[in-house]
Amino acid sequence: AAGVIQSPRHLIKEKRETATLKCYPIPRHDTVYWYQQGPGQDPQFLISFYEKMQSDKGSIPDRFSAQQFSDYHSELNMSSLELGDSALYFCASSLRLAGDTQYFGPGTRLTVL
Amino acid sequence: AQTVTQSQPEMSVQEAETVTLSCTYDTSESDYYLFWYKQPPSRQMILVIRQEAYKQQNATENRFSVNFQKAAKSFSLKISDSQLGDAAMYFCAYRGPKNYGGATNKLIFGTGTLLAVQP
Structure with a gap:
Protein backbone atom coordinates (compact mmCIF):
# COMPACT_ATOMS: atom_id res chain seq x y z
CA ALA A 1 0.00 0.00 0.00
CA ALA A 2 1.15 3.52 -0.76
CA GLY A 3 2.46 5.49 2.18
CA VAL A 4 3.10 9.11 2.96
CA ILE A 5 6.15 10.43 1.15
CA GLN A 6 8.34 13.17 2.54
CA SER A 7 11.24 14.90 0.89
CA PRO A 8 13.98 15.49 1.49
CA ARG A 9 14.73 12.89 4.13
CA HIS A 10 17.68 14.86 5.47
CA LEU A 11 18.42 18.55 5.25
CA ILE A 12 21.31 20.57 6.58
CA LYS A 13 21.01 24.35 6.70
CA GLU A 14 22.88 27.27 8.20
CA LYS A 15 21.33 29.68 10.66
CA ARG A 16 19.11 32.32 9.05
CA GLU A 17 18.65 30.22 5.91
CA THR A 18 15.35 29.00 4.51
CA ALA A 19 14.12 25.41 4.17
CA THR A 20 11.18 23.84 2.36
CA LEU A 21 9.86 20.44 3.36
CA LYS A 22 7.48 18.54 1.10
CA CYS A 23 4.81 15.99 1.90
CA TYR A 24 2.85 13.77 -0.47
CA PRO A 25 -0.12 12.19 1.35
CA ILE A 26 -1.51 8.74 0.80
CA PRO A 27 -3.64 8.84 -2.39
CA ARG A 28 -7.26 9.94 -1.71
CA HIS A 29 -6.40 11.24 1.74
CA ASP A 30 -7.88 14.71 2.24
CA THR A 31 -6.13 15.90 5.39
CA VAL A 32 -2.47 16.63 6.07
CA TYR A 33 -0.83 17.29 9.41
CA TRP A 34 2.66 18.53 10.27
CA TYR A 35 4.42 17.64 13.52
CA GLN A 36 7.81 18.58 14.94
CA GLN A 37 9.75 16.16 17.12
CA GLY A 38 12.76 17.57 18.93
CA PRO A 39 15.51 15.32 20.29
CA GLY A 40 14.13 13.12 23.05
CA GLN A 41 10.70 14.74 22.76
CA ASP A 42 7.26 13.61 21.69
CA PRO A 43 5.86 14.99 18.43
CA GLN A 44 4.25 18.39 18.67
CA PHE A 45 1.49 19.46 16.31
CA LEU A 46 2.30 22.40 14.03
CA ILE A 47 -0.47 22.84 11.48
CA SER A 48 -3.04 20.93 9.45
CA PHE A 49 -4.98 21.23 6.21
CA TYR A 50 -8.29 19.76 5.14
CA GLU A 51 -9.22 19.92 1.48
CA LYS A 52 -6.46 22.46 0.84
CA MET A 53 -7.63 24.85 3.54
CA GLN A 54 -5.79 25.42 6.80
CA SER A 55 -7.91 23.80 9.46
CA ASP A 56 -5.94 23.91 12.69
CA LYS A 57 -2.83 25.56 13.99
CA GLY A 58 -0.62 24.56 16.87
CA SER A 59 2.63 25.92 18.23
CA ILE A 60 4.02 26.91 14.85
CA PRO A 61 6.45 29.84 14.84
CA ASP A 62 5.56 32.86 12.72
CA ARG A 63 8.72 32.13 10.72
CA PHE A 64 7.06 28.96 9.45
CA SER A 65 4.29 28.80 6.88
CA ALA A 66 2.61 25.95 5.07
CA GLN A 67 0.11 25.26 2.38
CA GLN A 68 -1.64 22.40 0.67
CA PHE A 69 -1.78 22.41 -3.11
CA SER A 70 -4.44 21.31 -5.60
CA ASP A 71 -2.86 17.85 -5.86
CA TYR A 72 -3.07 17.61 -2.03
CA HIS A 73 0.66 17.66 -1.47
CA SER A 74 1.79 20.05 1.22
CA GLU A 75 4.88 22.15 1.82
CA LEU A 76 6.25 23.52 5.08
CA ASN A 77 8.35 26.63 4.57
CA MET A 78 10.74 27.62 7.31
CA SER A 79 12.60 30.92 7.21
CA SER A 80 15.28 32.56 9.37
CA LEU A 81 16.25 29.15 10.68
CA GLU A 82 17.48 28.91 14.25
CA LEU A 83 19.53 26.21 15.97
CA GLY A 84 16.42 25.22 17.91
CA ASP A 85 14.61 24.33 14.70
CA SER A 86 16.78 21.24 14.40
CA ALA A 87 14.30 18.40 14.69
CA LEU A 88 12.49 15.60 12.92
CA TYR A 89 9.53 16.93 10.97
CA PHE A 90 6.71 14.52 10.30
CA CYS A 91 3.89 14.78 7.88
CA ALA A 92 0.83 12.61 8.43
CA SER A 93 -2.26 12.15 6.32
CA SER A 94 -5.76 10.88 6.90
CA LEU A 95 -9.11 10.44 5.23
CA ARG A 96 -11.78 12.29 7.16
CA LEU A 97 -14.67 10.00 6.36
CA ALA A 98 -12.66 6.84 7.00
CA GLY A 99 -12.08 7.54 10.66
CA ASP A 100 -9.38 10.14 10.27
CA THR A 101 -6.62 7.86 11.52
CA GLN A 102 -3.32 9.55 10.86
CA TYR A 103 -0.57 7.71 9.01
CA PHE A 104 2.89 9.15 9.27
CA GLY A 105 5.60 9.64 6.70
CA PRO A 106 9.22 8.75 7.43
CA GLY A 107 10.03 12.29 8.48
CA THR A 108 12.55 14.92 7.39
CA ARG A 109 15.52 15.35 9.67
CA LEU A 110 16.49 19.03 9.68
CA THR A 111 19.84 20.05 11.10
CA VAL A 112 20.57 23.74 11.51
CA LEU A 113 24.25 24.62 11.95
CA ALA B 1 -6.92 21.07 27.74
CA GLN B 2 -6.36 17.43 27.03
CA THR B 3 -3.24 15.76 28.39
CA VAL B 4 -1.67 12.35 27.98
CA THR B 5 0.62 10.85 30.60
CA GLN B 6 2.97 7.91 30.26
CA SER B 7 4.53 7.32 33.65
CA GLN B 8 7.01 4.64 32.57
CA PRO B 9 9.96 6.23 30.76
CA GLU B 10 11.57 2.82 30.21
CA MET B 11 10.45 -0.79 30.34
CA SER B 12 12.19 -4.09 29.70
CA VAL B 13 10.80 -7.50 28.76
CA GLN B 14 12.25 -10.87 27.97
CA GLU B 15 11.69 -12.26 24.50
CA ALA B 16 8.45 -14.30 24.32
CA GLU B 17 7.15 -12.72 27.53
CA THR B 18 4.27 -10.26 27.96
CA VAL B 19 4.62 -6.60 28.86
CA THR B 20 2.07 -3.86 29.58
CA LEU B 21 2.70 -0.19 28.91
CA SER B 22 0.59 2.33 30.81
CA CYS B 23 -1.12 5.47 29.61
CA THR B 24 -3.57 7.81 31.28
CA TYR B 25 -5.25 10.83 29.78
CA ASP B 26 -7.44 13.70 30.77
CA THR B 27 -10.32 15.04 28.73
CA SER B 28 -13.80 16.42 29.24
CA GLU B 29 -15.00 14.93 25.96
CA SER B 30 -17.09 11.78 25.85
CA ASP B 31 -16.28 10.86 22.27
CA TYR B 32 -12.62 10.60 21.35
CA TYR B 33 -9.97 8.28 19.96
CA LEU B 34 -6.86 6.78 21.47
CA PHE B 35 -3.85 5.37 19.69
CA TRP B 36 -0.58 3.65 20.32
CA TYR B 37 2.24 4.48 17.93
CA LYS B 38 5.59 2.71 17.78
CA GLN B 39 8.80 4.55 16.92
CA PRO B 40 11.70 2.17 16.30
CA PRO B 41 15.30 3.37 15.93
CA SER B 42 14.52 4.31 12.31
CA ARG B 43 12.30 7.05 13.85
CA GLN B 44 9.35 6.11 11.65
CA MET B 45 6.01 6.54 13.49
CA ILE B 46 4.04 3.34 13.03
CA LEU B 47 0.42 2.94 14.07
CA VAL B 48 0.05 -0.04 16.40
CA ILE B 49 -3.55 0.08 17.50
CA ARG B 50 -6.55 2.40 17.71
CA GLN B 51 -9.51 2.56 20.11
CA GLU B 52 -12.74 4.51 19.74
CA ALA B 53 -14.02 5.71 23.11
CA TYR B 54 -17.62 4.79 22.29
CA LYS B 55 -16.65 1.16 21.84
CA GLN B 56 -16.59 -0.87 25.04
CA GLN B 57 -14.74 -3.74 23.43
CA ASN B 58 -10.97 -3.51 23.72
CA ALA B 59 -9.12 -3.32 20.41
CA THR B 60 -6.71 -6.09 19.42
CA GLU B 61 -4.20 -6.40 16.61
CA ASN B 62 -2.43 -9.76 16.57
CA ARG B 63 -0.06 -9.73 19.58
CA PHE B 64 -1.10 -6.22 20.61
CA SER B 65 -4.16 -5.50 22.71
CA VAL B 66 -5.37 -2.66 24.86
CA ASN B 67 -7.13 -2.38 28.19
CA PHE B 68 -9.37 0.65 27.83
CA GLN B 69 -10.92 1.86 31.07
CA LYS B 70 -12.99 4.91 30.13
CA ALA B 71 -14.08 5.86 33.63
CA ALA B 72 -10.52 5.68 34.89
CA LYS B 73 -9.20 7.39 31.71
CA SER B 74 -6.67 4.64 31.30
CA PHE B 75 -5.44 3.08 28.07
CA SER B 76 -2.73 0.46 28.48
CA LEU B 77 -1.04 -1.55 25.74
CA LYS B 78 -0.28 -5.23 26.21
CA ILE B 79 2.30 -6.88 24.00
CA SER B 80 2.20 -10.66 24.09
CA ASP B 81 4.97 -13.02 22.96
CA SER B 82 7.41 -10.09 22.76
CA GLN B 83 9.83 -10.15 19.87
CA LEU B 84 13.16 -8.41 19.35
CA LEU B 115 10.74 -0.65 25.49
CA ALA B 116 13.78 -2.92 25.47
CA VAL B 117 13.42 -6.59 24.56
CA GLN B 118 16.02 -8.91 26.06
CA PRO B 119 16.94 -12.08 24.13
Whole structure:
Protein backbone atom coordinates (compact mmCIF):
# COMPACT_ATOMS: atom_id res chain seq x y z
CA ALA A 1 0.00 0.00 0.00
CA ALA A 2 1.15 3.52 -0.76
CA GLY A 3 2.46 5.49 2.18
CA VAL A 4 3.10 9.11 2.96
CA ILE A 5 6.15 10.43 1.15
CA GLN A 6 8.34 13.17 2.54
CA SER A 7 11.24 14.90 0.89
CA PRO A 8 13.98 15.49 1.49
CA ARG A 9 14.73 12.89 4.13
CA HIS A 10 17.68 14.86 5.47
CA LEU A 11 18.42 18.55 5.25
CA ILE A 12 21.31 20.57 6.58
CA LYS A 13 21.01 24.35 6.70
CA GLU A 14 22.88 27.27 8.20
CA LYS A 15 21.33 29.68 10.66
CA ARG A 16 19.11 32.32 9.05
CA GLU A 17 18.65 30.22 5.91
CA THR A 18 15.35 29.00 4.51
CA ALA A 19 14.12 25.41 4.17
CA THR A 20 11.18 23.84 2.36
CA LEU A 21 9.86 20.44 3.36
CA LYS A 22 7.48 18.54 1.10
CA CYS A 23 4.81 15.99 1.90
CA TYR A 24 2.85 13.77 -0.47
CA PRO A 25 -0.12 12.19 1.35
CA ILE A 26 -1.51 8.74 0.80
CA PRO A 27 -3.64 8.84 -2.39
CA ARG A 28 -7.26 9.94 -1.71
CA HIS A 29 -6.40 11.24 1.74
CA ASP A 30 -7.88 14.71 2.24
CA THR A 31 -6.13 15.90 5.39
CA VAL A 32 -2.47 16.63 6.07
CA TYR A 33 -0.83 17.29 9.41
CA TRP A 34 2.66 18.53 10.27
CA TYR A 35 4.42 17.64 13.52
CA GLN A 36 7.81 18.58 14.94
CA GLN A 37 9.75 16.16 17.12
CA GLY A 38 12.76 17.57 18.93
CA PRO A 39 15.51 15.32 20.29
CA GLY A 40 14.13 13.12 23.05
CA GLN A 41 10.70 14.74 22.76
CA ASP A 42 7.26 13.61 21.69
CA PRO A 43 5.86 14.99 18.43
CA GLN A 44 4.25 18.39 18.67
CA PHE A 45 1.49 19.46 16.31
CA LEU A 46 2.30 22.40 14.03
CA ILE A 47 -0.47 22.84 11.48
CA SER A 48 -3.04 20.93 9.45
CA PHE A 49 -4.98 21.23 6.21
CA TYR A 50 -8.29 19.76 5.14
CA GLU A 51 -9.22 19.92 1.48
CA LYS A 52 -6.46 22.46 0.84
CA MET A 53 -7.63 24.85 3.54
CA GLN A 54 -5.79 25.42 6.80
CA SER A 55 -7.91 23.80 9.46
CA ASP A 56 -5.94 23.91 12.69
CA LYS A 57 -2.83 25.56 13.99
CA GLY A 58 -0.62 24.56 16.87
CA SER A 59 2.63 25.92 18.23
CA ILE A 60 4.02 26.91 14.85
CA PRO A 61 6.45 29.84 14.84
CA ASP A 62 5.56 32.86 12.72
CA ARG A 63 8.72 32.13 10.72
CA PHE A 64 7.06 28.96 9.45
CA SER A 65 4.29 28.80 6.88
CA ALA A 66 2.61 25.95 5.07
CA GLN A 67 0.11 25.26 2.38
CA GLN A 68 -1.64 22.40 0.67
CA PHE A 69 -1.78 22.41 -3.11
CA SER A 70 -4.44 21.31 -5.60
CA ASP A 71 -2.86 17.85 -5.86
CA TYR A 72 -3.07 17.61 -2.03
CA HIS A 73 0.66 17.66 -1.47
CA SER A 74 1.79 20.05 1.22
CA GLU A 75 4.88 22.15 1.82
CA LEU A 76 6.25 23.52 5.08
CA ASN A 77 8.35 26.63 4.57
CA MET A 78 10.74 27.62 7.31
CA SER A 79 12.60 30.92 7.21
CA SER A 80 15.28 32.56 9.37
CA LEU A 81 16.25 29.15 10.68
CA GLU A 82 17.48 28.91 14.25
CA LEU A 83 19.53 26.21 15.97
CA GLY A 84 16.42 25.22 17.91
CA ASP A 85 14.61 24.33 14.70
CA SER A 86 16.78 21.24 14.40
CA ALA A 87 14.30 18.40 14.69
CA LEU A 88 12.49 15.60 12.92
CA TYR A 89 9.53 16.93 10.97
CA PHE A 90 6.71 14.52 10.30
CA CYS A 91 3.89 14.78 7.88
CA ALA A 92 0.83 12.61 8.43
CA SER A 93 -2.26 12.15 6.32
CA SER A 94 -5.76 10.88 6.90
CA LEU A 95 -9.11 10.44 5.23
CA ARG A 96 -11.78 12.29 7.16
CA LEU A 97 -14.67 10.00 6.36
CA ALA A 98 -12.66 6.84 7.00
CA GLY A 99 -12.08 7.54 10.66
CA ASP A 100 -9.38 10.14 10.27
CA THR A 101 -6.62 7.86 11.52
CA GLN A 102 -3.32 9.55 10.86
CA TYR A 103 -0.57 7.71 9.01
CA PHE A 104 2.89 9.15 9.27
CA GLY A 105 5.60 9.64 6.70
CA PRO A 106 9.22 8.75 7.43
CA GLY A 107 10.03 12.29 8.48
CA THR A 108 12.55 14.92 7.39
CA ARG A 109 15.52 15.35 9.67
CA LEU A 110 16.49 19.03 9.68
CA THR A 111 19.84 20.05 11.10
CA VAL A 112 20.57 23.74 11.51
CA LEU A 113 24.25 24.62 11.95
CA ALA B 1 -6.92 21.07 27.74
CA GLN B 2 -6.36 17.43 27.03
CA THR B 3 -3.24 15.76 28.39
CA VAL B 4 -1.67 12.35 27.98
CA THR B 5 0.62 10.85 30.60
CA GLN B 6 2.97 7.91 30.26
CA SER B 7 4.53 7.32 33.65
CA GLN B 8 7.01 4.64 32.57
CA PRO B 9 9.96 6.23 30.76
CA GLU B 10 11.57 2.82 30.21
CA MET B 11 10.45 -0.79 30.34
CA SER B 12 12.19 -4.09 29.70
CA VAL B 13 10.80 -7.50 28.76
CA GLN B 14 12.25 -10.87 27.97
CA GLU B 15 11.69 -12.26 24.50
CA ALA B 16 8.45 -14.30 24.32
CA GLU B 17 7.15 -12.72 27.53
CA THR B 18 4.27 -10.26 27.96
CA VAL B 19 4.62 -6.60 28.86
CA THR B 20 2.07 -3.86 29.58
CA LEU B 21 2.70 -0.19 28.91
CA SER B 22 0.59 2.33 30.81
CA CYS B 23 -1.12 5.47 29.61
CA THR B 24 -3.57 7.81 31.28
CA TYR B 25 -5.25 10.83 29.78
CA ASP B 26 -7.44 13.70 30.77
CA THR B 27 -10.32 15.04 28.73
CA SER B 28 -13.80 16.42 29.24
CA GLU B 29 -15.00 14.93 25.96
CA SER B 30 -17.09 11.78 25.85
CA ASP B 31 -16.28 10.86 22.27
CA TYR B 32 -12.62 10.60 21.35
CA TYR B 33 -9.97 8.28 19.96
CA LEU B 34 -6.86 6.78 21.47
CA PHE B 35 -3.85 5.37 19.69
CA TRP B 36 -0.58 3.65 20.32
CA TYR B 37 2.24 4.48 17.93
CA LYS B 38 5.59 2.71 17.78
CA GLN B 39 8.80 4.55 16.92
CA PRO B 40 11.70 2.17 16.30
CA PRO B 41 15.30 3.37 15.93
CA SER B 42 14.52 4.31 12.31
CA ARG B 43 12.30 7.05 13.85
CA GLN B 44 9.35 6.11 11.65
CA MET B 45 6.01 6.54 13.49
CA ILE B 46 4.04 3.34 13.03
CA LEU B 47 0.42 2.94 14.07
CA VAL B 48 0.05 -0.04 16.40
CA ILE B 49 -3.55 0.08 17.50
CA ARG B 50 -6.55 2.40 17.71
CA GLN B 51 -9.51 2.56 20.11
CA GLU B 52 -12.74 4.51 19.74
CA ALA B 53 -14.02 5.71 23.11
CA TYR B 54 -17.62 4.79 22.29
CA LYS B 55 -16.65 1.16 21.84
CA GLN B 56 -16.59 -0.87 25.04
CA GLN B 57 -14.74 -3.74 23.43
CA ASN B 58 -10.97 -3.51 23.72
CA ALA B 59 -9.12 -3.32 20.41
CA THR B 60 -6.71 -6.09 19.42
CA GLU B 61 -4.20 -6.40 16.61
CA ASN B 62 -2.43 -9.76 16.57
CA ARG B 63 -0.06 -9.73 19.58
CA PHE B 64 -1.10 -6.22 20.61
CA SER B 65 -4.16 -5.50 22.71
CA VAL B 66 -5.37 -2.66 24.86
CA ASN B 67 -7.13 -2.38 28.19
CA PHE B 68 -9.37 0.65 27.83
CA GLN B 69 -10.92 1.86 31.07
CA LYS B 70 -12.99 4.91 30.13
CA ALA B 71 -14.08 5.86 33.63
CA ALA B 72 -10.52 5.68 34.89
CA LYS B 73 -9.20 7.39 31.71
CA SER B 74 -6.67 4.64 31.30
CA PHE B 75 -5.44 3.08 28.07
CA SER B 76 -2.73 0.46 28.48
CA LEU B 77 -1.04 -1.55 25.74
CA LYS B 78 -0.28 -5.23 26.21
CA ILE B 79 2.30 -6.88 24.00
CA SER B 80 2.20 -10.66 24.09
CA ASP B 81 4.97 -13.02 22.96
CA SER B 82 7.41 -10.09 22.76
CA GLN B 83 9.83 -10.15 19.87
CA LEU B 84 13.16 -8.41 19.35
CA GLY B 85 11.52 -6.27 16.68
CA ASP B 86 9.14 -4.85 19.27
CA ALA B 87 11.98 -2.85 20.81
CA ALA B 88 11.06 0.79 20.24
CA MET B 89 9.68 3.94 21.79
CA TYR B 90 5.93 3.64 22.25
CA PHE B 91 3.76 6.74 22.27
CA CYS B 92 0.21 6.90 23.51
CA ALA B 93 -1.84 9.53 21.69
CA TYR B 94 -5.25 11.17 22.12
CA ARG B 95 -7.45 12.68 19.46
CA GLY B 96 -10.69 14.53 20.12
CA PRO B 97 -14.11 13.93 18.60
CA LYS B 98 -14.45 13.51 14.87
CA ASN B 99 -15.20 16.93 13.41
CA TYR B 100 -16.73 17.34 9.98
CA GLY B 101 -17.00 21.10 10.27
CA GLY B 102 -13.57 21.84 8.92
CA ALA B 103 -11.37 21.83 12.00
CA THR B 104 -9.21 18.81 12.35
CA ASN B 105 -8.17 17.06 15.50
CA LYS B 106 -4.49 16.98 16.16
CA LEU B 107 -2.86 14.12 18.02
CA ILE B 108 -1.71 14.85 21.55
CA PHE B 109 1.12 12.55 22.51
CA GLY B 110 2.46 11.29 25.80
CA THR B 111 6.16 11.47 26.49
CA GLY B 112 6.71 7.88 25.42
CA THR B 113 7.92 4.62 26.93
CA LEU B 114 11.16 3.11 25.67
CA LEU B 115 10.74 -0.65 25.49
CA ALA B 116 13.78 -2.92 25.47
CA VAL B 117 13.42 -6.59 24.56
CA GLN B 118 16.02 -8.91 26.06
CA PRO B 119 16.94 -12.08 24.13
